[in-house]
Amino acid sequence: MDERALLDRSGGPVTRSRLRRDLTALGLTPGDTVMFHTRMSAIGYVAGGAATLVDALRDTVGPTGTLMVTCGWNDAPPYDFDTWPRPWQDAVRAEHPAYDPEFSDCDHANGRLPEALRRTPGALRSRHPDASFAALGPAAAELTADHPWDHPHGPDSPLARLTARDGRVLLLGAPLDTLTLLHHAEALAQAPGKRYVTYEQPVLEDGRRVWRRFTDIDSENGAFDYTPVVPDGEDAFETITRALLAAGHGRTGRVGAAESHLFEARRVVEFGVEWIERELGGGGG
Template sequence: MDERALLERSGGPVTGERITRDVRALGVREGDTVMFHTELSALGYVPGGPPTVIAALLEAVGEGGTLLAYTGWNDAPPYDLPSWPEEWREAVRAAHPAYDPVVSEADHANGRLPEALRHWPGARRSRHPDVSFAAVGARAAELTDGHAWDDPHGPGSPLARLVEQEGRVLLLGAPLDSLTLLHHAEALAEAPGKRHVRYEQPVLDPLSGQRVWRSFWDIDSEDGAFDYAALDAVAEGEWPFAVIARAMLAAGIGTRGTVGAGESHLFDAGDAVRFAVGWIEREFGA
């Protein structure tokens, strides 16, 4: 990491106090429930890294507020495991550890912040191996407990509860295509061509405590719940969530500002989901 370049881009250190001030200027309030996505390097040089960011966000939402982040599972078995040669497949099934909310690492593709959040004192993490979320704060248990095994982006999911709690989504230097909340809109949208997947992953049986392989059913969040590439609204190579998010901003949903050196956005979760469901159903001819 080139600290000097980061310092110059952000006009000096991006301290926790500066982050708190900037996110409050963006619209974060005390008592808010906030799901966040962060591209740390976009903010500039943050002394202390992820813990500084988390502490600053907790300061912004106060004791009555809550932080939520998508964690996933970095070492989940691959989706194409059933297509592997039988000898390899059975070796993995026999030896692969079960997902454990306490010890299983967050998906590295989501950056360093979700892993830091799940280690934070008092953190709660949901039980779903592929779509787990971590939360810290007053409503952490309400957000994460009892995460449904099937349709884990849909009703009753941490994303659905975020909407019910009138929560918000903060893109902290993160690009618009990182708006994971839109998977909830995909799960709710009633439109032709919705794609689903079924896969197996090992979990701990709640009664016996033994490792078992369990089948899960969900929208296809890897290749896309819908064929966005077929839409005129989505140019070749564009990320569809970024297209939807830009349309939201153009419709007056969400605010834009700067945190440190990073362009950041804040969306009300309910407004964002309602807009995205309508966008999907309209574009796919519900």
């Protein structure tokens, strides 16, 4: 979309001060710990781009607030590389660079904001190559330190810590299916047929590149088979988030031109666990 179209849809340039006013009106407050998901194109023409949005968020939560994003690793080896012909596998194992929290690119599928935040001076990024998070602010170390190697969306994960400190989640023009915190609900929910994956990726340990094997819920294809309870063509997280909003949880408003939603993390997790166990049948593992 060209800049004129962005200007037309937003009613003019979206500046840092305008973003701050809109975020405040939505309910973001000084001292908040907030994980955010953003679709920049939905906001309109943001004067200064991703850096302006990060600055506006920092302005809104203030010096006592903390920002958090989901990063992942854009250049991770494919999950199924261990099914490739042996010479191909050997080549990858011999030379694929290790994940480096400081330098490895965030997954480009997550948009521009994760990379912008993790490059901001003072930001910290967790050690898990596939499920890394970055945070900026006084609670950054608490959120990101010692990210569990296995079950990185479960107990003691950055998502669990966000929830425990009564954090919030902001969908800033982002689709409803981007509510990543629901992966934590999946990790906690007790329902039949929970799906797990194992995979290998190279990481740095004491400055040396080593390959580690990881176990997690299947966050790519779905931790459960939601087919019986989700409308055709709709992502399960979109269905759950629509139900969350319909139940009166969360605040909705405009930031620039973007319809945006602000949720309490604890309520998202509680609602997600309840929904999964009710719709899929609780008690299974």
